[in-house]
Amino acid sequence: MTNPRPTTQLIASNVHQLAATKLAAVGQRYTANRRAVVEALLILPGPATIAELLNAGQGLAQSSTYRNLVVLEEVGVVHRIVTSDDHGRFELTEAITGQHHHHLICEQCGIIIDVTLDATVEAALERSLAQGAANHRFRGLHHRVDLLGVCRGCDGRAGPPVRQ
Amino acid sequence: MTNPRPTTQLIASNVHQLAATKLAAVGQRYTANRRAVVEALLILPGPATIAELLNAGQGLAQSSTYRNLVVLEEVGVVHRIVTSDDHGRFELTEAITGQHHHHLICEQCGIIIDVTLDATVEAALERSLAQGAANHRFRGLHHRVDLLGVCRGCDGRAGPPVRQ
DNA sequence: TTTACTGCAAAGGGTTTGCAACATG
DNA sequence: CATGTTGCAAACCCTTTGCAGTAAA
Numbered sequence: 001m002t003n004p005r006p007t008t009q010l011i012a013s014n015v016h017q018l019a020a021t022k023l024a025a026v027g028q029r030y031t032a033n034r035r036a037v038v039e040a041l042l043i044l045p046g047p048a049t050i051a052e053l054l055n056a057g058q059g060l061a062q063s064s065t066y067r068n069l070v071v072l073e074e075v076g077v078v079h080r081i082v083t084s085d086d087h088g089r090f091e092l093t094e095a096i097t098g099q100h101h102h103h104l105i106c107e108q109c110g111i112i113i114d115v116t117l118d119a120t121v122e123a124a125l126e127r128s129l130a131q132g133a134a135n136h137r138f139r140g141l142h143h144r145v146d147l148l149g150v151c152r153g154c155d156g157r158a159g160p161p162v163r164q
Numbered sequence: 165m166t167n168p169r170p171t172t173q174l175i176a177s178n179v180h181q182l183a184a185t186k187l188a189a190v191g192q193r194y195t196a197n198r199r200a201v202v203e204a205l206l207i208l209p210g211p212a213t214i215a216e217l218l219n220a221g222q223g224l225a226q227s228s229t230y231r232n233l234v235v236l237e238e239v240g241v242v243h244r245i246v247t248s249d250d251h252g253r254f255e256l257t258e259a260i261t262g263q264h265h266h267h268l269i270c271e272q273c274g275i276i277i278d279v280t281l282d283a284t285v286e287a288a289l290e291r292s293l294a295q296g297a298a299n300h301r302f303r304g305l306h307h308r309v310d311l312l313g314v315c316r317g318c319d320g321r322a323g324p325p326v327r328q
Numbered sequence: 329t330t331t332a333c334t335g336c337a338a339a340g341g342g343t344t345t346g347c348a349a350c351a352t353g
Numbered sequence: 354c355a356t357g358t359t360g361c362a363a364a365c366c367c368t369t370t371g372c373a374g375t376a377a378a
Contacts, residue, residue, distance in 0.1 A: 029377070031333065050367085061335045066368065068333090082248045086343095087367065104302045115296040121288045125281075129311045132279040137316040138268045144310040147293045152301040193352070193357065214342080225360045230343060232358090250368095251342060 012042055018096055022075040033060060034068045038077065038092070047081050047089035047103075047112045085110030102145040108154035117145065176206055182260055186239040197224060198232045202241065202256070211245050211253035211267075211276045249274030266309040272318035281309065 019038050020030035040056035041048060050069075054060050069090055072078035077096055081089045083105055089112060094100050100122070104113040117125075125143065133140035183202050184194035204220035205212060214233075218224050233254055236242035241260055245253045247269055253276060258264050264286070268277040281289075289307065297304035 027332085029332065031377090033334075063336075063369080064334055067370095070369095080248055082246050084244055084246045084252070088248070102296075104297060104300060104304070106302075107305070113300055113302065115300070117289075117292045117296070121292045124285045124288055125309070128281045128285045129309075132266075132281070133268060133311055133313065136268060136277055136279070137319075138270075138277065138311070138313055139315075139319050140268070140311045140313040141271070142312050144308070144312060145289070145293075146308040147297055147302070147304045148306050148308060149297065149302055149304040151303075155301075155303050191357085195351090195358065197359075227344080227361075228359050231345095234344090 012039070015042060015092065015096055019072070019077045022077055023071070026075055028071060028075070031068075033057075033064055034072065036060060037065060037068055037072065041078065041090060041092050046114055047091040049087045049089050051087070053090070081112065083110060083112070102147070104147045104149065104151070106151035106154055107148055108150055111151055111153075113151070115147075176203070179206060179256065179260055183236070183241045186241055187235070190239055192235060192239070195232075197221075197228055198236065200224060201229060201232055201236065205242065205254060205256050210278055211255040213251050213253050215251070217254070245276065247274060247276070266311070268311045268313065268315070270315035270318055271312055272314055275315055275317075277315070279311075 016030070016035060016038060019034070023030050023034070036057040037053060037060070040053050044052055044056060048056070050062065050065060053065055054062060057065070069078055069080070073080055076093055078090050079093045081091065081103070083089070087110075089110075091114075099114075099116070101114045101116045104115055106112075125145070129140060129143055132138075180194070180199060180202060183198070187194050187198070200221040201217060201224070204217050208216055208220060212220070214226065214229060217229055218226060221229070233242055233244070237244055240257055242254050243257045245255065245267070247253070251274075253274075255278075263278075263280070265278045265280045268279055270276075289309070293304060293307055296302075
């Protein structure tokens with residue numbers, strides 16, 4: 001298991017172009033606001049909260065940002081992650097970044113760190129999940145692997161009791 | 165990957181006794197309401213929403229149920245699952261049921277189906293995650309593997325666009 | 329000039345909390 | 354009787370929506 005390449009090293013122009021294409025395919029525009037959201041997601045390290053996006057992007061309205069995230073999610077540019085720390089987090093999709101990865105989620109502070117598994121484990125997992133899905137006539141689309149625990153920053157210090 | 169034994173086949177008295185013990189360890193009582201919640205979780209097939217618990221248990225107050233779930237979660241009897249379908253779901257912990265399992269989550273209706281992976285896949289996954297956690301000085305506590313997709317009931321019929 | 333997009337303010341809705349009454353050890 | 358528990362109602366807070374105005378094709 002290794003760290004995925006930081007998104008900041010992705011070729012931003014490609015990401016923007018892909019995003020624009022995906023939006024255009026359903027008759028939507030790649031506006032300055034939407035570009036700012038994607039830009040913020042490229043820069044921020046790991047999945048970002050709305051608050052972080054509003055800080056990073058300059059002068060974005062909250063409601064527009066939520067709305068744009070919905071649109072970006074619908075066209076497969078952005079992915080929403082829900083944990084139990086009371087606010088959603090957003091990241092660029094694997095279709096955009098080309099990087100299949102998983103998450104270390106801190107149960108104290110909610111921070112999410114991206115990691116990758118090695119290919120053989122991924123493959124075995126895929127097979128096993130596919131079989132289980134078949135048993136239930138469940139049409140599996142994608143899997144999610146998270147490691148819940150305590151991040152380096154929170155470990156040791158007394159954190160607030162966080163659920164999950 | 166096989167189906168886990170339905171929780172209804174668990175020996176309920178053991179579960180209740182364990183729950184009572186865990187509560188007693190922190191000076192809390194295993195009241196009728198709390199027992200009713202655990203009972204409902206034993207009976208209901210898979211992780212249950214608050215609404216389902218309120219229906220199953222007879223005359224439970226919403227606020228008390230939320231509070232009891234918090235307490236039961238703190239002592240390790242109950243586990244909260246958050247997906248993006250707008251309400252949390254609750255299940256008995258593996259410490260109580262002794263059944264490590266994972267989830268098939270329907271992105272249309274939010275239903276969650278329990279499944280297990282075979283042991284070799286689990287072991288490989290554990291190792292891989294442990295290594296990744298070490299790289300980030302992240303103290304991993306437990307993992308979560310979900311398969312997102314469309315359940316048998318929702319497949320085919322036009323569902324509402326559900327996020328994630 | 330039609331349709332998509334924006335931003336303010338208000339509404340929604342699951343979850344949490346204040347508080348007085350109750351139950352339990 | 355001291356402490357944990359309950360339930361009603363109100364508050365919370367993240368998220369969504371109504372609506373009038375703006376921008377882009």
